[in-house]
Amino acid sequence: MKEAGERAWLLSWDDDDEEAANRRAVAAWRRLAAAPPPGLVDAVPAARSLLVRGGERLDPGLLERLEVELGAGLPPPAAPGRCHEIAIVPGGVDLPEVLERTGLEAAAFWEAFLGCRFRVGFVGFAPGFPYLYGLPGELRLPRRSTPREAVPAGSVALAGPYAGVYPSVLPGGWNLVATTAVRLFDPGADPPALLAPGDEVLFTLGS
Amino acid sequence: MTRLAVLRPGLLTTVQDLGREGLGALGVPRGGAIDREALAFANVLVGNPPGAAGLEIWYQGPVLRAEEDDVILAVAGAPFGPAPGRPIRLAAGDEIDLxxxxxxxxxxxxxxGGLQVPAVLGSLSTSVAAGFGGVDGRRLVRGDVLKVGSARTPRGTVPLPPDLLGHDGAEVVxxxxPGAHAEEFxxxxxxxxxxxxxxVLPASNRAGFRLRGPSLAREVHRELPSQGALTGAVQVTRDGAPIVLLHEGPPTGGYPQIGSVAEADLGLxxxxxxxxxxxxxxxxWREARAALAESEERLTRWTETVRGRST
Structure with a gap:
């Protein structure tokens, strides 16, 4: 555990597999969310870590124990939260290039993508933007060398080990392969984000 | 109901309070005023609780008109308007050029009395990037009318500590x-x-201060896993340019964090x-914590002085 602020600490896990480390981080986040300790202000899971902010009453010893407990043994199984089906329409501007670089025919690409069970590793970058684990190796591509200034809302995109969906118009360098009409972030809803860390996502063909 | 009409909006004028907490895991920034200390001091000057919603202004302030009598304003953070650091009372029809x-x-x-806008996710703050909170999730425009709550009359005037209007020197220290990734550098x-x-580059905004100076690019580039980033984190982009995250910065980021501006000095x-x-x-971090405690004590002491509870 590392000091990360005046009253903030970073818990992290170093499994070789980032996805495994993330399962530990999400499990730690869920523990804090299920029974918030006195003084907890916010907890933010990410790829391999959990950033915790607290007030004066938050006991860092408790966080240290949480890091050790969640780090012991095999990573916890991905206990799913809610499961969401998100209907998509294939055809992002980068799709032809993605097919060329993966060497896959469109049919094979979509069979692989639609067959994935994705897990929300974390939500960050912008309100409601999910980083989804579960992309098979043959669909992994680096992000574009030059990011776009405005990626349209609802773009379904790939970068590195992640799939993601742009909840609003944002700058971004991910490879755009499809679109969805599903609203990922609504500040008037409770909770405001459709997807939370640990949730499962299945993409389906929609119109 | 007291109201303030926006005759000219200024460049980036938004309603801000202390923002929203506890939503980082859904990607929602804390938001709120980037100078919380100035917001607190200004609020105390007009008789408000320290976190009441006010306006944050950048570079060019607004021109406002009181629609009713007894609207009291106070500016802190930098010298804008006719009497920065002092309460200003407006009568119906009075205009103020900030x-x-x-x-x-x-x-x-x-x-x-505080500005009254609908609370979104527990705060009145405007998130300009995400388009919610404040007045319709955006910066003010000409013709907006701001509702003001009922004011408590402030008792007398106590001058602001001078640093609450900025520093005069050539440099601000x-x-x-330490940053989370200091050892990556x-x-x-x-x-x-x-x-x-x-x-500070003009491209700076409520998400971050972009700084110009020597390149901080690492000799060996290594992709880092995304991790939580706090307000004040000094991130370094791949081309070596530092960005200090402010309150509307994203809760997670993939850039290495070389340092962290102490919370006590973010306003400064x-x-x-x-x-x-x-x-x-x-x-x-120990010194940063002590500095924060000191700045919190200073606000408490000053508030007591203004409210006339101390001698």
Whole structure:
């Protein structure tokens, strides 16, 4: 555990597999969310870590124990939260290039993508933007060398080990392969984000 | 109901309070005023609780008109308007021009009774990037009418501590605690960070201050896993340019964090004037914590003085 602020600490896990480390981080986040300790202000899971902010009453010893407990043994199984089906329409501007670089025919690409069970590793970058684990190796591509200034809302995109969906118009360098009409972030809803860390996502063909 | 009409909106004028907490895991930034200390002091000047919603202004302030009698305003953070740092009482029809004095960058305007907009996700703050909160999730425009809550009459006037209107010198020195990825950098970049004087680029916004100075690019580039990033984190982009995250910055990021501006000095940093440079002075987290406690005590003491409870 590392000091990360005046009253903030970073818990992290170093499994070789980032996805495994993330399962530990999400499990730690869920523990804090299920029974918030006195003084907890916010907890933010990410790829391999959990950033915790607290007030004066938050006991860092408790966080240290949480890091050790969640780090012991095999990573916890991905206990799913809610499961969401998100209907998509294939055809992002980068799709032809993605097919060329993966060497896959469109049919094979979509069979692989639609067959994935994705897990929300974390939500960050912008309100409601999910980083989804579960992309098979043959669909992994680096992000574009030059990011776009405005990626349209609802773009379904790939970068590195992640799939993601742009909840609003944002700058971004991910490879755009499809679109969805599903609203990922609504500040008037409770909770405001459709997807939370640990949730499962299945993409389906929609119109 | 008391109201303030927006005759001219200024460049980036938004309703801000202390923001929203506990939503980082859904990607929602804390938001709220980037100079919380100035917001608190200005609010106390007009008789409000320290976190009441006011206006945050950047570079060019608004022109406002009181629609009813007894609207009280106070500006803190930088010299904008006719009487920065003092409560100003407006009668119905009075106009106030919150133009900046030479070089003033950012400030807050507290309004007695607080601005009243619908709460979104537990805060009145405007998230400009995400388009929610404040007035329709956007910066003010000409013709907006702001509702003001019922004011408590402030008792007398106590001058603001001078640093609450910014510094006069050529440089502003802010304390810098260790960053999460300080060890990803070589000595050369870590030294450059504290030895250089940094200029704030015009591309800065509520998400972050972009700084100009020597390149802090690492000699060996390595992709880092995304991790939580706090307000004040000094991130370094791949081309070596530092960005200090402010309150509307994303809760997670993939850039390495070379340092962390101490929370006690975030207000001081954003009060930097055009032409002034920022210089970082390294401290430990322990020192940063002590500085924060000190600044909180100063606000408490000053509040008591203003409210006439101390001698």
């Amino acid at each position: 133009s900046p004095a030479q070089g003033a960058g950012r400030a807050v305007v507290a309004v007695g 802010v304390r810098l605690a 070589e000595d050369r970049q870590r030294r450059a960070l504290v030895e250089a004087a940094w200029e 940093m954003v009060r930097v004037r055009t032409g002034q440079r920022i210089r970082f002075r390294g401290v430990s």
